Amino acid sequence: MTASSIASPPADKVKSRFLTGLASSDRATILAAASQRRVLASSVVANQGEPADYLFLLTKGCARYFYITSEGKKIAFFWLTAGQICGGAALLSxxxxxLVSTEVIKDSYVLVWHRSAIRALAVRFPRLLDNALSIASDYLTWYVATHLGLVCHTARQRLAHVLISLASGIGQKCPGGVHLDITNEQLANAANTTVFTASRLVSEWQRRGAVVKSRGKIILRFPRCLFVP
Incomplete structure (x- = not known):
């Protein structure tokens, strides 16, 4: 993670649920306590098992949570877009x-607070903790949906939901659809299925014209067609 020569964005330019409900002057105070960093693609800003010493707010780019199992397998979790935070454990008393690692997917910018600084700000501005709890509640909702998906949905349905959700969250509109920088392995991890199954389904969808696939990239054209067996 490298320091950026770009100054922190003005308070009214940073859009984040973590900062909702705060007066402009309070937002400015909170942002002034952070340092802005440019993070290169594939960089890991937080590692599972390491002390939660920093809170990060993604201001540009995208990232994702992942977990390394005891067998060394990398499991992809929640994806993050501009305005979302990671490292929320730094707010705990x-x-x-x-608990998990956070990896930047493409060159991004983040605001960073040391634990002591963000804890002091949370005491001064209790709305920060309220917002953090609301965000944590969303993660629980995501977990419940994922767990139910494993129990109730087929691999096709899970993969379709993942692809549509990612397209909505981090995709970029392009001629003919929505563009995503993602591999079959990443899709498989997110949908809790095998790479073979993900590759087979993506190839099937491409034959039907629902997607256009190339190495490390996919264009989602017709979302509804993904659910047709």
Missing amino acids: EPSNY
Whole structure:
């Protein structure tokens, strides 16, 4: 993670649920306590098991959570877009470790607060903790939906939902559809299926014209067609 020569964005330019409900002057105070960093693609800003010493707010780009199992397998979790935070454990009153790692997918910018600074700000501005709890509630909702999907949905349905959700969250509109920088392996991890199954389904969707696939990229053209067996 490298320091950026670009100044922190003005308070009225940073859009984040973490900062909702705060007066402009309070937002400015909170942002002034952060440092802005440019993070290169594939960089890991937080590592699972390490002390949660920093809170990050993504201001540009995208990232994702992932977890390394004891067998060394990398499991992809929640994707993050501009305005979202990671490293929320830094807000806890008792020092703790990061539960998962956070990896930047493409060159991005983040605001960074040290734990002592963001804890002091949370005491001064309790709305920060309220917002963080609301965000944590969303993660629980995501977990419930994912768990139910494993129990109730087929691999096709899970992969279709993942692809549509990612297109809505981090996709970029392009001629003919929505463009995503993602591999079959990443799709498989997110949908809790095998790479073979993900590749087979994506190839099937491409034959039907629902998607256009190339190496490390996919264009989603007709979302409804993904659910047709």
